[in-house]
Amino acid sequence: xxxxxLFYEFFKAGLFAIGGGLATLPFLYDIAxxxxxxxxxxxxxxxxxxxxxxxxxxxxxxTYAGYNAGAYAAGIPGGILGAAxxxxxxxxxSIIVILIVAQFLKRFxxxxxxxxxxxxxxPAVTGLIACACVSTMSGSLFFPEAFxxxxxxxxxxxxxxxxxxxxxxxxxxxxxxxxxxxxxxFIAVAAVxxxxxxx
Amino acid sequence: MExxxxxxxxxxxxxxxxxxxxxxxxxxPMLQKEVVESKKWATEEELLDYYAVGQCTPGIIAxxxxxxxxxxTRGVIGGIVATLGVxxxxxxxxxxxxxxxxxxxxxxxxxxxxxxxxxxxxxxxVSAIVKLWKKGVKDLLGIIVFAVxxxxxxxxxxxxxxxxxxxxxxxxxYGRLRAKAGKEEKK
Numbered sequence: 001x002x003x004x005x006l007f008y009e010f011f012k013a014g015l016f017a018i019g020g021g022l023a024t025l026p027f028l029y030d031i032a033x034x035x036x037x038x039x040x041x042x043x044x045x046x047x048x049x050x051x052x053x054x055x056x057x058x059x060x061x062x063t064y065a066g067y068n069a070g071a072y073a074a075g076i077p078g079g080i081l082g083a084a085x086x087x088x089x090x091x092x093x094s095i096i097v098i099l100i101v102a103q104f105l106k107r108f109x110x111x112x113x114x115x116x117x118x119x120x121x122x123p124a125v126t127g128l129i130a131c132a133c134v135s136t137m138s139g140s141l142f143f144p145e146a147f148x149x150x151x152x153x154x155x156x157x158x159x160x161x162x163x164x165x166x167x168x169x170x171x172x173x174x175x176x177x178x179x180x181x182x183x184x185x186f187i188a189v190a191a192v193x194x195x196x197x198x199x
Numbered sequence: 200m201e202x203x204x205x206x207x208x209x210x211x212x213x214x215x216x217x218x219x220x221x222x223x224x225x226x227x228p229m230l231q232k233e234v235v236e237s238k239k240w241a242t243e244e245e246l247l248d249y250y251a252v253g254q255c256t257p258g259i260i261a262x263x264x265x266x267x268x269x270x271x272t273r274g275v276i277g278g279i280v281a282t283l284g285v286x287x288x289x290x291x292x293x294x295x296x297x298x299x300x301x302x303x304x305x306x307x308x309x310x311x312x313x314x315x316x317x318x319x320x321x322x323x324x325v326s327a328i329v330k331l332w333k334k335g336v337k338d339l340l341g342i343i344v345f346a347v348x349x350x351x352x353x354x355x356x357x358x359x360x361x362x363x364x365x366x367x368x369x370x371x372x373y374g375r376l377r378a379k380a381g382k383e384e385k386k
Contacts, residue, residue, distance in 0.1 A: 014258045016360045022327050026359040048316040054217050055289025056259040063293040083294055094258030095282055098266040101256055116374025117367045120344050122335025124366035127348030128359050133324040140317040164318050171322035186319045194315015195308055
């Protein structure tokens with residue numbers, strides 16, 4: 001039953017993605033590997049859409065994946081139901097946990113265990129997001145398939161996309177330098193460069 | 200504090216969800232204006248507490264904060280209504296885009312644009328990682344944990360759930376050991 005499966009997978013993502021924002025990303029890549037609901041390329045398009053439309057990436061991705069999976073099984077009505085099921089699955093653990101934590105907010109905030117947990121969880125989550133980032137880069141900045149053949153590639157261009165790497169360096173510099181600028185600006189610049197240079 | 204109507208709760212959070220791009224921290228100024236100043240559903244301090252706790256509990260920060268404020272004004276139902284409100288706009292927008300994107304994705308212009316955008320996405324994620332690193336990786340132990348996680352996830356393809364749970368347990372264990380060592384030193 002595809003709808004139960006959607007609920008279960010996004011419930012898990014909602015339960016274990018701690019730290020907000022991009023913390024859902026590693027779980028989404030995990031789902032992309034396991035099912036055919038969306039692939040890694042769609043996931044990175046979705047990140048761009050999430051950065052340029054309102055709302056958190058986790059919710060956007062659940063809606064999108066749920067729609068794809070549901071529509072594949074039962075057309076557009078199935079898509080809408082799938083989107084709803086996946087989104088509700090993602091937010092259900094949050095609601096339950098917060099309703100419980102709200103009862104003893106002060107004690108939770110000052111708890112020794114919570115501080116201990118975060119001491120190692122923060123670097124771990126950073127590492128997970130870094131790995132998700134490598135998946136985002138492969139296919140656009142470098143091409144892992146070229147490495148896999150155990151053949152010496154004829155030129156470096158088969159391994160790396162030079163224009164993409166230059167664009168990446170310029171954009172990264174821009175993002176780190178001009179922190180006030182909205183992400184949608186960088187996305188728009190990259191889209192124009194992509195069209196002009198025929199990426 | 201004023202008692203909130205459920206419809207008011209839903210619409211206020213739908214407005215906040217629909218007007219904040221990027222989620223998370225981008226939402227804070229909106230919440231301050233709507234929830235603290237105009238509706239008076241929570242005080243400034245309460246809002247910051249919710250934010251702090253919302254970051255250490257599972258799930259999306261925006262959702263967590265909405266649940267907190269909703270449940271504070273109208274109990275469990277309020278929590279659910281506020282949360283549904285905050286996700287409703289993204290839900291509708293993405294649903295509309297999902298039906299459209301299949302048709303657009305075939306045009307070469309769109310293909311090139313998306314390929315360019317993917318590079319921007321990588322840059323945005325790297326900048327987020329830099330921020331997280333500054334906030335969360337404070338000493339050698341942090342660097343080791345980071346390196347081990349990258350190895351486990353990238354090379355051995357270990358599930359993120361196992362990594363998260365292990366990191367949490369390890370944190371508790373390490374905290375205990377440190378507390379014990381501290382006590383013994385005092386003696």
